[in-house]
Amino acid sequence: MTAARRVDVLVVGAGPAGLAAAARLALAGAGRVEVLEREARPGGVPRTCAHGGFGTWTRPLTGPGYARLLTEAAERAGATLRTGVTALDWAAAGPVLTVVGPGGPETVEARAVVLATGARERPRTARLVPGTRPAGVYTTGELQRAVHLFGQHIGTRAVVAGAEEVSYAAAGTLRAAGAEVVALVTEHPSAQAGPARAQAARLRHGIPLLTGTTVTELLGHGRLSGVRVRHRDGRTAVLACDTVVFTGDFVPDHELARRGGLAMDPGTRGPAVDGSAHTSRPGVFAAGNLLHAVEPAGTAAREGARAGRAVLDHLAGAPWPDPGVPVVVSEPLRWIAPNRVTPAARPGGHVLRTGVPLPHPVLYVRQDGRLLHRRRLGPGTAHPNRTLTLPAHWHDRVDPEGGEVRVSTD
Amino acid sequence: MTVTADGPLPSTPYDVAVVGAGVVGCAVARELARHPRLRIALVEAQDDVGQGTSKANTAILHTGFDATRGTLEARLVREGYQRLSAYAAETGIPVERVGALLVAWDEEQLAALPGLAAKAGRNGCHDTVLLGPGELYAREPHLGPGALGALHVPGESILCPWTTTLAYATQAVRAGTDLHLDTPVRAVERTADGHRLTTGRGILHARHLVNAAGLHADTLDRALGHEDFTVTPRRGQLLVYDKLARPLVRHILLPVPTALGKGVLVAPTVYGNVLLGPTAEDLHDRRATETTADGLAALRDQGRRILPALLDEEVTAVYAGLRAATEHEDYRITAHPGQAYVTVGGIRSTGLTASLAIAAHVTGLLAGTGLDPGPVRELEPVAMPNLGEAFPRPHQRPDLIAADPEYGTLVCHCERVSRGEIRDALAGPVPPRTLEGLRRRTRARAGRCQGFYCGAAVRDLFERGRSAAEPKGDRA
Numbered sequence: 001m002t003a004a005r006r007v008d009v010l011v012v013g014a015g016p017a018g019l020a021a022a023a024r025l026a027l028a029g030a031g032r033v034e035v036l037e038r039e040a041r042p043g044g045v046p047r048t049c050a051h052g053g054f055g056t057w058t059r060p061l062t063g064p065g066y067a068r069l070l071t072e073a074a075e076r077a078g079a080t081l082r083t084g085v086t087a088l089d090w091a092a093a094g095p096v097l098t099v100v101g102p103g104g105p106e107t108v109e110a111r112a113v114v115l116a117t118g119a120r121e122r123p124r125t126a127r128l129v130p131g132t133r134p135a136g137v138y139t140t141g142e143l144q145r146a147v148h149l150f151g152q153h154i155g156t157r158a159v160v161a162g163a164e165e166v167s168y169a170a171a172g173t174l175r176a177a178g179a180e181v182v183a184l185v186t187e188h189p190s191a192q193a194g195p196a197r198a199q200a201a202r203l204r205h206g207i208p209l210l211t212g213t214t215v216t217e218l219l220g221h222g223r224l225s226g227v228r229v230r231h232r233d234g235r236t237a238v239l240a241c242d243t244v245v246f247t248g249d250f251v252p253d254h255e256l257a258r259r260g261g262l263a264m265d266p267g268t269r270g271p272a273v274d275g276s277a278h279t280s281r282p283g284v285f286a287a288g289n290l291l292h293a294v295e296p297a298g299t300a301a302r303e304g305a306r307a308g309r310a311v312l313d314h315l316a317g318a319p320w321p322d323p324g325v326p327v328v329v330s331e332p333l334r335w336i337a338p339n340r341v342t343p344a345a346r347p348g349g350h351v352l353r354t355g356v357p358l359p360h361p362v363l364y365v366r367q368d369g370r371l372l373h374r375r376r377l378g379p380g381t382a383h384p385n386r387t388l389t390l391p392a393h394w395h396d397r398v399d400p401e402g403g404e405v406r407v408s409t410d
Numbered sequence: 411m412t413v414t415a416d417g418p419l420p421s422t423p424y425d426v427a428v429v430g431a432g433v434v435g436c437a438v439a440r441e442l443a444r445h446p447r448l449r450i451a452l453v454e455a456q457d458d459v460g461q462g463t464s465k466a467n468t469a470i471l472h473t474g475f476d477a478t479r480g481t482l483e484a485r486l487v488r489e490g491y492q493r494l495s496a497y498a499a500e501t502g503i504p505v506e507r508v509g510a511l512l513v514a515w516d517e518e519q520l521a522a523l524p525g526l527a528a529k530a531g532r533n534g535c536h537d538t539v540l541l542g543p544g545e546l547y548a549r550e551p552h553l554g555p556g557a558l559g560a561l562h563v564p565g566e567s568i569l570c571p572w573t574t575t576l577a578y579a580t581q582a583v584r585a586g587t588d589l590h591l592d593t594p595v596r597a598v599e600r601t602a603d604g605h606r607l608t609t610g611r612g613i614l615h616a617r618h619l620v621n622a623a624g625l626h627a628d629t630l631d632r633a634l635g636h637e638d639f640t641v642t643p644r645r646g647q648l649l650v651y652d653k654l655a656r657p658l659v660r661h662i663l664l665p666v667p668t669a670l671g672k673g674v675l676v677a678p679t680v681y682g683n684v685l686l687g688p689t690a691e692d693l694h695d696r697r698a699t700e701t702t703a704d705g706l707a708a709l710r711d712q713g714r715r716i717l718p719a720l721l722d723e724e725v726t727a728v729y730a731g732l733r734a735a736t737e738h739e740d741y742r743i744t745a746h747p748g749q750a751y752v753t754v755g756g757i758r759s760t761g762l763t764a765s766l767a768i769a770a771h772v773t774g775l776l777a778g779t780g781l782d783p784g785p786v787r788e789l790e791p792v793a794m795p796n797l798g799e800a801f802p803r804p805h806q807r808p809d810l811i812a813a814d815p816e817y818g819t820l821v822c823h824c825e826r827v828s829r830g831e832i833r834d835a836l837a838g839p840v841p842p843r844t845l846e847g848l849r850r851r852t853r854a855r856a857g858r859c860q861g862f863y864c865g866a867a868v869r870d871l872f873e874r875g876r877s878a879a880e881p882k883g884d885r886a
Binding site for chain 1: 846
């Protein structure tokens with residue numbers, strides 16, 4: 001027999017966005033606020049990031065420290081955290097989720113659902129990297145869990161595919177696990193991490209950065225024996241290694257969003273949302289890196305709290321906004337979030353990404369050919385895989401009856 | 411129950427040694443194990459059963475509708491389809507009778523369909539139906555534009571190849587067969603009363619020999635003095651798409667074979683993914699199971715035409731398998747009575763379907779080589795863990811979780827594999843020796859994240875489960 005329960009707000013995912021939303025809601029007296037977390041512990045990705053860079057200037061924290069802080073805040077506020085419980089799917093009608101845990105299957109009905117299911121890195125397979133299928137092939141996520149949560153042996157010589165912040169974090173984890181980092185490899189002409197970090201890796205730890213280079217084949221039967229790389233100019237080489245870590249290239253974990261029939265944004269591959277986390281399905285909100293894979297944990301947490309405010313309005317009887325006007329990007333921009341404009345829900349701002357380096361970029365926002373806003377990003381070059389921001393004050397000029405809003409670089 | 415992977419091999423001679431623990435070798439061992447008086451060895455070069463062609467195929471249970479009439483393959487596929495359908499239902503191997511559509515994309519292919527329907531009828535498939543474009547698109551609304559019609563073959567089914575092989579091996583081992591893994595056969599000599607196999611783990615004696623060595627069957631056959639066939643590995647690369655793509659396709663979408671060769675298929679899998687492939691590349695290297703950029707690009711080009719929306723979905727897995735193609739159009743199953751030896755060669759992609767029929771056929775041939783199988787009994791039935799989406803998985807069963815909460819504790823979230831299932835697999839009669847082996851038994855780490863979330867946790871359970879099982883394994 002499947003048990004059935006009712007709560008006021010059901011939050012799916014106890015990462016920064018979900019925990020911050022739950023804390024805000026519980027504190028504001030939203031009733032029974034429950035957070036489902038499929039992992040054994042709450043905290044989300046920061047829990048596995050055993051390095052600094054979290055928290056605030058005044059209170060710097062490591063990833064696990066930040067995860068603890070958010071968890072305690074949600075619990076203190078009165079939210080119920082249920083770990084080891086997986087949200088599987090939606091029941092046939094209503095905002096009802098089917099879930100399972102050690103206590104068995106149950107359905108949970110909620111007046112509002114907040115999806116905060118986060119993002120993952122594309123593994124080697126999804127990147128279509130050819131070759132054999134040896135052991136020793138990781139994503140940063142798996143590597144960090146293996147090293148920091150389980151203390152597992154990794155390997156002796158490792159190649160890191162990618163040169164963004166997360167790639168340098170992976171290199172650090174590899175070194176902490178006793179592996180030599182043979183090289184970081186990026187298709188782009190330069191690292192996409194902060195210059196201090198990139199330089200420290202190169203100069204202090206002697207890790208070469210191969211730019212304009214892609215991993216084109218994995219070699220070895222049983223255990224990885226090397227990776228073949230190709231430079232933009234056509235040269236190829238084999239880097240001998242027993243470990244390769246595919247970093248970055250995040251995609252939202254959108255299974256539940258799609259199973260719920262939410263309208264999806266083709267750019268982010270997450271649910272389409274307005275500035276207040278409303279999805280296309282009444283009663284269902286979304287927050288965090290499910291919407292933009294990926295932004296820093298602090299951004300996800302702020303967004304979760306913001307979604308919490310919108311949930312409170314919804315519980316108080318505010319009408320569900322119309323779908324709104326879509327916001328899309330033109331190449332080489334890859335995506336923008338939030339990606340719906342509704343009059344009632346102006347976001348603090350948008351985040352977006354470029355697919356190629358853009359020297360001295362200027363962003364143009366147009367609707368039906370009409371220029372709504374022009375903004376110089378800068379100074380310097382906008383890099384792929386790094387946050388670009390666009391303020392939202394131009395929303396006032398959007399014609400709610402007009403066509404899509406397009407953001408481009410020309 | 412004995413499964414070994416190291417240490418010396420038993421010195422007393424076996425009645426039968428089956429070389430190769432792929433789906434065919436395991437099926438033969440299982441069939442022989444029905445005879446309690448026989449001592450049987452199943453000898454495998456790799457560290458698990460089903461590690462060659464059996465693990466990397468298109469996972470289809472064929473009706474044999476397009477088989478060449480009069481061949482042994484045609485007969486064994488047809489018979490094997492019946493046998494395996496019944497066996498799967500009995501043991502819990504997931505099978506879905508989704509049916510196949512041979513989709514015609516040009517006039518030549520359309521013109522070939524009536525002939526294929528007639529051929530199917532001659533092969534005993536009388537329920538095929540020709541569909542016009544309207545009916546075809548009603549059945550497959552996501553099919554790319556330009557299809558002219560199709561032949562519907564309702565009996566074509568999808569199944570789990572790993573569970574099939576493992577079920578055979580499990581029953582054989584439970585009935586007393588010795589499974590020797592990591593035991594490559596390096597040489598074979600005739601002795602006064604049978605065969606002396608030199609393996610990577612020492613000498614093994616057997617009165618009768620079955621060669622089910624798959625890609626290496628010709629090598630073993632030559633060692634016994636036969637020049638009957640040469641295996642030319644035919645590589646098939648495949649793409650496995652995300653489970654979110656599953657609603658895009660309802661049938662196995664087969665290409666219509668024409669003079670220009672075979673195209674690729676798009677098929678659902680019993681796990682709820684969608685398969686695109688295979689390529690067909692004749693190679694010489696019998697270890698060349700790597701995928702290539704060209705191969706994957708070609709598959710995607712063909713897939714884009716068949717099911718355009720598929721290409722927007724994430725790829726969950728990429729793999730390549732080698733089929734044991736030979737220069738002959740039929741299986742090479744031959745008894746050599748003077749040598750107390752049966753060759754089971756040239757078993758191509760249909761081998762999974764035909765496996766139980768091949769096993770019965772080979773057992774009959776063995777009797778002709780002087781083997782007295784003695785009395786026969788029915789084997790203890792085996793209930794395999796369900797990996798299929800069309801049947802309740804453990805996490806969907808309140809009764810199971812109430813009795814043991816470990817089945818409600820999910821470790822691999824993408825594939826919804828519980829700690830209970832991983833524990834059971836590690837304690838099974840033919841336990842996995844690698845994480846890959848665990849994946850084939852449970853689907854742990856087989857999902858879209860490929861271990862991003864669960865990889866380290868699954869490895870931890872595997873390593874702890876293995877170290878707990880190790881002392882027992884050493885004594886065995």
